[in-house]
Amino acid sequence: MAKADARAKLIEVATSLFVERSYDGVSVREICTAAGTTSNMIHHYFGSKEGLYKEIISQFSADVFMGPIKLLSRTPQTAEEFRSLLEIFLDQTLDALIEHRHVYTLARRERVKSDSMMAYQTAFVAFMEAGKVQGLVREQVDAGMITGLIIGRLISQVEDADWIKEVTGTDIVSDEAYRRRWMSANVDIFLHGLSA
Amino acid sequence: MAKADARAKLIEVATSLFVERSYDGVSVREICTAAGTTSNMIHHYFGSKEGLYKEIISQFSADVFMGPIKLLSRTPQTAEEFRSLLEIFLDQTLDALIEHRHVYTLARRERVKSDSMMAYQTAFVAFMEAGKVQGLVREQVDAGMITGLIIGRLISQVEDADWIKEVTGTDIVSDEAYRRRWMSANVDIFLHGLSA
Numbered sequence: 001m002a003k004a005d006a007r008a009k010l011i012e013v014a015t016s017l018f019v020e021r022s023y024d025g026v027s028v029r030e031i032c033t034a035a036g037t038t039s040n041m042i043h044h045y046f047g048s049k050e051g052l053y054k055e056i057i058s059q060f061s062a063d064v065f066m067g068p069i070k071l072l073s074r075t076p077q078t079a080e081e082f083r084s085l086l087e088i089f090l091d092q093t094l095d096a097l098i099e100h101r102h103v104y105t106l107a108r109r110e111r112v113k114s115d116s117m118m119a120y121q122t123a124f125v126a127f128m129e130a131g132k133v134q135g136l137v138r139e140q141v142d143a144g145m146i147t148g149l150i151i152g153r154l155i156s157q158v159e160d161a162d163w164i165k166e167v168t169g170t171d172i173v174s175d176e177a178y179r180r181r182w183m184s185a186n187v188d189i190f191l192h193g194l195s196a
Numbered sequence: 197m198a199k200a201d202a203r204a205k206l207i208e209v210a211t212s213l214f215v216e217r218s219y220d221g222v223s224v225r226e227i228c229t230a231a232g233t234t235s236n237m238i239h240h241y242f243g244s245k246e247g248l249y250k251e252i253i254s255q256f257s258a259d260v261f262m263g264p265i266k267l268l269s270r271t272p273q274t275a276e277e278f279r280s281l282l283e284i285f286l287d288q289t290l291d292a293l294i295e296h297r298h299v300y301t302l303a304r305r306e307r308v309k310s311d312s313m314m315a316y317q318t319a320f321v322a323f324m325e326a327g328k329v330q331g332l333v334r335e336q337v338d339a340g341m342i343t344g345l346i347i348g349r350l351i352s353q354v355e356d357a358d359w360i361k362e363v364t365g366t367d368i369v370s371d372e373a374y375r376r377r378w379m380s381a382n383v384d385i386f387l388h389g390l391s392a
Contacts, residue, residue, distance in 0.1 A: 079391065136392055185338055188337075192389040194337045195275065
């Protein structure tokens with residue numbers, strides 16, 4: 001096995017094992033056996049099991065959070081632009097959460113907060129504050145509260161996807177058309193609320 | 197021990213054990229030993245371990261969901277009345293979820309859906325539909341979507357309470373004044389959205 005392959009293989013195998021059980025439930029020896037490497041390969045590439053774990057979470061966080069963040073550096077000038085940016089930003093976040101949902105479950109179970117997650121949250125709050133300056137977001141809306149509400153909504157939909165499918169028949173994971181309809185209906189509520 | 201006490205004691209002890217571990221992780225014998233009863237008491241009162249478990253969930257569901265439901269039988273005539281009813285209804289739900297949060301965690305982990313939960317959901321959706329008829333709720337808002345969003349928001353706040361406290365310092369469980377402020381800010385967003 002080439003060196004770069006061994007590194008990638010260790011990450012792939014360890015991710016599955018950690019997700020299946022937990023960080024504490026998996027030993028270095030098991031990971032190496034499953035990856036077909038020797039245990040000093042983990043030492044070599046990641047320093048330790050903890051280093052390997054941190055690399056997994058950091059890769060996942062970058063994949064999920066860094067793409068959407070870039071969108072928010074634009075300052076929307078009109079309500080239409082604001083809505084459109086918000087919807088694209090949330091579509092990308094949802095797509096990434098769904099693609100990486102197994103690692104997400106792991107990160108959540110272990111209560112990990114990565115730098116990318118923090119940067120994401122900060123950028124999203126700043127986007128809302130910029131919206132206030134432009135007169136597009138109501139002054140009395142707490143930026144931390146609304147961003148928490150929105151992100152929580154996306155996350156719980158992904159976490160409970162299997163159960164929601166069972167109960168309602170709708171499947172946000174595999175049905176892309178439903179996913180877009182779901183997002184559009186939710187963005188409409190985030191923006192305008194339920195009141196007539 | 198009087199008979200009624202034995203029944204209550206079995207429910208109390210089994211609840212703690214199920215929450216601590218899981219339904220499958222606890223035996224009839226353990227429950228009886230911890231409750232100081234013989235194992236045919238479980239048979240006598242509940243038929244089986246499953247019967248005892250169902251009784252716990254059903255009591256919890258009634259405690260959490262049946263009180264708030266009654267409020268929704270009123271038909272609000274004005275926007276103020278609608279907001280006020282919604283806020284009282286959600287305050288009661290949140291208080292009950294917080295009071296019974298350990299059993300809630302159990303019900304969620306085991307993916308239980310009780311009759312009271314279903315009745316709650318149905319009543320909440322009907323309240324939104326009645327709001328549409330009165331011209332208080334926007335026609336294009338999907339009643340299932342908005343009620344799901346609102347309930348999900350309450351639930352995740354209770355589930356993640358310990359973590360939120362650690363990260364932000366705010367504590368929805370023990371700080372009643374914060375709990376009311378949190379609800380008021382959220383109801384404002386549910387009703388009016390973020391748009392200026």
